[in-house]
Amino acid sequence: MATVELTAENFAEKIGGEGIALVDFWASWCAPCRNFAPVYERVSELNPDITFGKVDTEAEQLLAAEFNIRSIPTLMIVRDGVALYSEPGALPQQALESLIQQARDLDMDEVRAKVAETQTTETGQATKDDSDDSVVKA
Numbered sequence: 637m638a639t640v641e642l643t644a645e646n647f648a649e650k651i652g653g654e655g656i657a658l659v660d661f662w663a664s665w666c667a668p669c670r671n672f673a674p675v676y677e678r679v680s681e682l683n684p685d686i687t688f689g690k691v692d693t694e695a696e697q698l699l700a701a702e703f704n705i706r707s708i709p710t711l712m713i714v715r716d717g718v719a720l721y722s723e724p725g726a727l728p729q730q731a732l733e734s735l736i737q738q739a740r741d742l743d744m745d746e747v748r749a750k751v752a753e754t755q756t757t758e759t760g761q762a763t764k765d766d767s768d769d770s771v772v773k774a
Contacts, residue, residue, distance in 0.1 A: 639660070640689045660673075661703070669726070
């Protein structure tokens with residue numbers, strides 16, 4: 637599967653559903669981003685069941701700000717609408733494949749329970765808005 641260009645208009649549709657999605661926050665002027673792009677593309681072709689999206693942080697500044705992107709490239713991994721990973725830095729192919737396998741191996745019921753527990757602890761009491769563990773903003 638080729639990578640998908642993500643915008644504020646299509647982000648929720650492409651990333652918010654069931655399954656695993658990777659998001660590469662990048663810019664054309666960023667040398668590490670350009671070096672990471674072929675690795676990202678190769679891994680996308682090896683994993684056709686995963687959505688691989690790219691956010692051009694120059695064109696989509698509000699989307700980058702919404703996810704607090706301060707350094708690029710930044711890779712985010714989302715599974716079933718829950719952000720599992722978000723870190724800056726270009727990765728070698730083996731490291732990217734390892735992260736994908738780790739995302740595949742997770743028990744999402746356990747992840748959701750931990751997210752809810754953390755939110756309850758942080759707020760003292762989870763409210764309807766606080767308990768929303770999805771990454772996709774409405």
